Amino acid sequence: MSGVREPGELFGPRFSLFADTMSVGLATAVACLPVVTIPAALSTACAVLRGAGEDRPATAGRYFSLLRRRLRGGDLVAGGVAVAGVLWFLADLALARAGLPGGAVFALAAGAIGCCAALVGLRACGRPESVSDWRAAVGAALDDAVRDAGGSALVLLAVVTGVLCAWMLLPLAFLVPGPLALALTAIDVRTRREVQGS
Template sequence: MSQVPARREPGEVFGPGFTLFADMLLVGLLTSLASLPVVTAPAAFAAAAATLRRSADDGLPVRFAGYAAHLRARLTPGTLAAGLALPLLVVLVLVDAALVRAGLPGANVVAPALALLTLGAATVGLRATALERLSAREGLLRSAGDPRGSLLLAAAVLLAALIAWSMPLLIPLLPGPLALAATAVELRSTAGRRED
């Protein structure tokens, strides 16, 4: 991974840290737009992670054309099938949550288990989209093999949920920080495996 220059280039208004922030926001907006059909959400997040990884490697700012190229490459029948699973999972969680609120016996045990299961699924999904090739199985293996990275991603998901709840206007930007977190955890995990 190339080092970002610590000093500003001539004519540059903001430093390199702000460039990363702006790239993350742009990727967040592009991912939100690409996820509108819902079935394209896994491909959109995978494209976001690939775009941020390429930007980190090359040291160049994110461009719409680069994101679009990554998105086209990841729109495969497999990612669209994974996208079909998303609405089914959401419906399943909503039905289970409604049953828990109905006061059925065991609701005190089922509610935390449902919350943990949803958080775990989101974490594994983010791990899967940060891989070079989207794979739910590999995402699950990486999540289990790197508990520290998985906890970091779970914290990112919880923070994103809190921001979405408290400031709904920021929801279109949230895929950017989530993709950045997943990419950073994956790059950290990959660097750790190379050192071993």
């Protein structure tokens, strides 16, 4: 993306990226409504925003075009696994609250495992491999999560920020996927540059 303001452009390229992120975020929020499409929707948003750095348009139209072309059985399986994981996690926490012996320790362990699984899943969505091969993306994301603790902390911070924004003002929940996808993409680009630089 060039840093030069076009004639008649009011805000410049940085504001354009912000506006593109919001439009892609709204498109992602709509694509996430069937729930099992959440991984594919977030992965596609990351791919579109990554393309913005290569002078490709980051628009809702391009987003839906890429999402239509890429939706396949593997994407729905990834979504099903994510939904099953969340339901299992919630069921475990409900059992821990039921007053079973060792419930507090179990809840703590379940929370740590759930947090790690969400971290790897989100980092996988940010990787370019997720567009065509979820197994490769998850494997690489697992390596990234272990090797790049700073990036993993940034992912968790982005999620916490999104949750707090949605909690403070519920309509902001529809805007969260865009900044989250931008954060995941930026963290992945940062990690790749560090690996190439070493």
